[in-house]
Amino acid sequence: MLGPATESLLPLHEPEITEVERATVDESLRSGWVSANGPFVTQFENQLRNITGAPHVVAMASGTAALHLALHALGVGPGDEVIVPALSFVATANAVSHCLATPHFVDSEPETFGLNPFALHKQLKSVTISRDGVTLNRQTGATIKAVVPMHAFGHPCRIREIVDIANEFGLPVIEDAAESLGSTTNNCHTGNFGHAGMLSFNGNKIATTGNGGAIITNDEDFAQRLRHLSTTAKLPHRWLYQHDEVGWNYRLPNLNAALGCAQLKRLPDFLARKRRLAFRYQQAFLGNDVATFTKEPGNAQSNYWLNTIRLSSGDMTVREAVLEATHHAGYLCRPAWGLLSQLPMYQSCPQGDLSTALQIERTLICLPSGPRLEP
Numbered sequence: 521m522l523g524p525a526t527e528s529l530l531p532l533h534e535p536e537i538t539e540v541e542r543a544t545v546d547e548s549l550r551s552g553w554v555s556a557n558g559p560f561v562t563q564f565e566n567q568l569r570n571i572t573g574a575p576h577v578v579a580m581a582s583g584t585a586a587l588h589l590a591l592h593a594l595g596v597g598p599g600d601e602v603i604v605p606a607l608s609f610v611a612t613a614n615a616v617s618h619c620l621a622t623p624h625f626v627d628s629e630p631e632t633f634g635l636n637p638f639a640l641h642k643q644l645k646s647v648t649i650s651r652d653g654v655t656l657n658r659q660t661g662a663t664i665k666a667v668v669p670m671h672a673f674g675h676p677c678r679i680r681e682i683v684d685i686a687n688e689f690g691l692p693v694i695e696d697a698a699e700s701l702g703s704t705t706n707n708c709h710t711g712n713f714g715h716a717g718m719l720s721f722n723g724n725k726i727a728t729t730g731n732g733g734a735i736i737t738n739d740e741d742f743a744q745r746l747r748h749l750s751t752t753a754k755l756p757h758r759w760l761y762q763h764d765e766v767g768w769n770y771r772l773p774n775l776n777a778a779l780g781c782a783q784l785k786r787l788p789d790f791l792a793r794k795r796r797l798a799f800r801y802q803q804a805f806l807g808n809d810v811a812t813f814t815k816e817p818g819n820a821q822s823n824y825w826l827n828t829i830r831l832s833s834g835d836m837t838v839r840e841a842v843l844e845a846t847h848h849a850g851y852l853c854r855p856a857w858g859l860l861s862q863l864p865m866y867q868s869c870p871q872g873d874l875s876t877a878l879q880i881e882r883t884l885i886c887l888p889s890g891p892r893l894e895p
């Protein structure tokens with residue numbers, strides 16, 4: 521139960537469930553198809569193919585599960601390292617840990633809040649050596665296996681530069697596009713630039729399946745392998761239980777996919793309303809010398825999943841006062857995530873200079889951005 525004070529707060533981002541969603545979920549219930557596989561899963565994947573332009577889509581039980589399996593299928597295993605931004609939601613690093621690998625933290629960039637291509641290049645240049653086509657961290661002796669950039673709050677990061685640098689060091693890229701459904705760079709949907717991209721349909725994302733995720737990729741074999749691994753690695757047979765390796769129960773249930781199908785039909789409407797809200801916020805902060813509204817990066821179209829402002833003062837008491845005052849006035853504003861490199865389980869992981877990420881973390885505030893706010 522939510523307390524009365526919380527109940528009256530305008531949330532950061534709540535889902536909008538209408539008659540369309542209720543009817544589609546009801547249809548799934550009546551059909552008797554409720555768990556993994558079923559017609560709505562296929563329909564949901566087809567809709568995602570149309571939206572993202574990706575040739576292959578595999579729907580999964582969560583974004584974290586999708587990223588975990590993608591990294592595993594890429595060959596990330598015990599003792600390996602994966603480059604991730606220090607400024608991200610904890611799931612990005614957790615997916616690496618689920619492979620028994622170690623996240624290696626790199627700095628962010630002030631315009632997009634995503635992985636900084638220069639910091640990535642600098643870190644790879646200073647800590648790695650290439651031996652027999654393998655990229656080794658000279659300091660830890662571990663093999664660096666992949667780079668996972670993230671499109672923060674819906675704004676596309678500098679993904680082309682990041683992919684070029686990763687390629688230079690022989691590293692595949694898996695994009696954490698959990699927050700950027702509907703966001704494009706040079707008219708290409710986020711998640712399509714690297715080897716694969718992960719999407720999330722958690723309850724607070726722009727479109728939800730309750731809990732859910734997906735991998736998008738143009739590698740057909742990779743998609744096929746993810747489908748196999750996410751359904752207990754079961755070999756197709758009409759009645760036999762045959763499994764050829766250790767698999768996972770990570771497929772998206774049909775019941776959740778039904779909710780997703782209805783939500784994706786409304787995505788163009790969500791995106792249009794979010795752009796209007798972002799424009800209103802932008803107008804409201806024009807000429808404000810305490811805080812600056814974060815506009816979408818050049819060459820990019822953001823889904824404006826969460827609107828953010830940057831405080832001009834790096835003084836934490838200013839941030840605290842703003843959060844306190846907005847909360848008191850009935851608006852749930854929130855800071856960015858604390859740096860992952862400061863969490864107890866990730867404190868001793870390898871990392872580069874993280875000063876920009878720290879600066880962003882100290883000055884960023886997320887504004888209510890849900891569908892209830894109609895400008």
Ligand SMILES: *Cc1c(COP(=O)(O)O)cnc(C)c1O
Pocket residue numbers: 582583584585608609611612670696698699719720721722732733
């Ligand atoms: C939401 C999110 C995820 C995945 O979340 P799930 O709840 O597992 O679907 C991963 N990374 C980022 C940056 C996210 O915002």
